[in-house]
Amino acid sequence: MEHRIIMSDLPAALEEAIAFNDKGLVMAVAQQHDSGEILMVAWMNRESLAETLETRQVCYWSRSRGKLWRKGESSGQTQKLVELQIDCDGDSLLLRVDQKGVACHTGRRSCFYRSLNTDGGLDDTLPVVTDPGKLYGA
Amino acid sequence: MEHRIIMSDLPAALEEAIAFNDKGLVMAVAQQHDSGEILMVAWMNRESLAETLETRQVCYWSRSRGKLWRKGESSGQTQKLVELQIDCDGDSLLLRVDQKGVACHTGRRSCFYRSLNTDGGLDDTLPVVTDPGKLYGA
Numbered sequence: 001m002e003h004r005i006i007m008s009d010l011p012a013a014l015e016e017a018i019a020f021n022d023k024g025l026v027m028a029v030a031q032q033h034d035s036g037e038i039l040m041v042a043w044m045n046r047e048s049l050a051e052t053l054e055t056r057q058v059c060y061w062s063r064s065r066g067k068l069w070r071k072g073e074s075s076g077q078t079q080k081l082v083e084l085q086i087d088c089d090g091d092s093l094l095l096r097v098d099q100k101g102v103a104c105h106t107g108r109r110s111c112f113y114r115s116l117n118t119d120g121g122l123d124d125t126l127p128v129v130t131d132p133g134k135l136y137g138a
Numbered sequence: 139m140e141h142r143i144i145m146s147d148l149p150a151a152l153e154e155a156i157a158f159n160d161k162g163l164v165m166a167v168a169q170q171h172d173s174g175e176i177l178m179v180a181w182m183n184r185e186s187l188a189e190t191l192e193t194r195q196v197c198y199w200s201r202s203r204g205k206l207w208r209k210g211e212s213s214g215q216t217q218k219l220v221e222l223q224i225d226c227d228g229d230s231l232l233l234r235v236d237q238k239g240v241a242c243h244t245g246r247r248s249c250f251y252r253s254l255n256t257d258g259g260l261d262d263t264l265p266v267v268t269d270p271g272k273l274y275g276a
Contacts, residue, residue, distance in 0.1 A: 011254065011258030011259070012258070013254075013258060013259050013260045014254060014258070014260070017252065017260060027165060027179065029167050029176060029179065031174075031176060035174070036169075036173070036174025036175075037174075038167060038169060038176070038232055040225065041165065041167060041225060041229075041230040053254075083253055083254070084253065084254040085250040085251075085252060085253050085254075085263070086250065086252045086253075086254075086260065087178065087179060087249040087250050087252075088242050088243065088244055088246075088249040088251070088252075089249075091179075092179040092249075092250075094176055094250045104226050105226065106226055108226075111225040111226040111227075111230075112223040112224065112225050112230075112232045113223075113226070114155065114223060114224045114225075114226075115221055115222065115223045115224075116149065116151075116152060116191075116221070116222040116223075116224075120149030120150070120151060120152070121149070121151050122151045122152070122155060122224065125223070
């Protein structure tokens with residue numbers, strides 16, 4: 001029986017289409033599939049993408065920690081993959097997901113909660129819906 | 139009378155909030171403001187962002203050409219800035235825009251027109267609505 005390496009295999013069409021950068025990464029935008037909200041932007045490598053496709057639970061690559069980042073692993077705020085899209089030049093992915101709870105570590109639904117106002121300042125546009133202390137058991 | 143440098147100035151709150159990378163760039167996701175469609179992902183530097191805020195017409199930084207990329211300058215498919223948002227760690231911008239015509243150089247509304255199917259292949263999900271030859275006068 002052949003040994004099949006699941007976690008680092010990508011479908012051939014994806015491997016051909018994705019232009020991983022010189023660090024082996026591709027950026028990924030997560031969008032709530034039904035509402036269209038942009039939730040966050042992060043990076044993936046081959047391994048995190050292959051795991052995401054296998055489990056249908058989104059896994060990123062954490063550049064700061066240098067390891068796989070299984071979204072929601074500690075906070076419970078997971079992202080279920082609904083659809084994977086890729087852009088024309090292959091250097092960005094669009095993850096259409098179903099976000100459980102909040103995407104942002106600040107306890108807001110989306111990481112994009114600051115908006116430039118007409119005075120050149122930044123307004124908070126989204127409420128904290130979950131206490132970050134509860135998310136991370138502080 | 140003081141000379142005011144407009145094109146490289148950013149509002150102080152933005153300058154403080156944005157984490158430009160080691161090449162002086164920040165990624166930007168363009169989203170149609172009313173429909174929620176993700177149109178494209180590109181990069182900005184301080185100059186392109188300052189020009190965008192000044193003119194309200196989106197200008198990116200082209201990494202391949204090493205110059206300002208005034209979106210739609212040759213194709214006429216401009217993006218009007220409606221709202222600028224920034225994420226929690228400051229390394230991504232969300233440009234809520236009004237896209238004239240098509241965002242993609244292939245003549246499709248969005249650059250994200252390929253979707254992974256259940257067989258591991260990529261399906262085209264958006265039609266070509268404008269002949270690319272017409273967009274670029276070929």
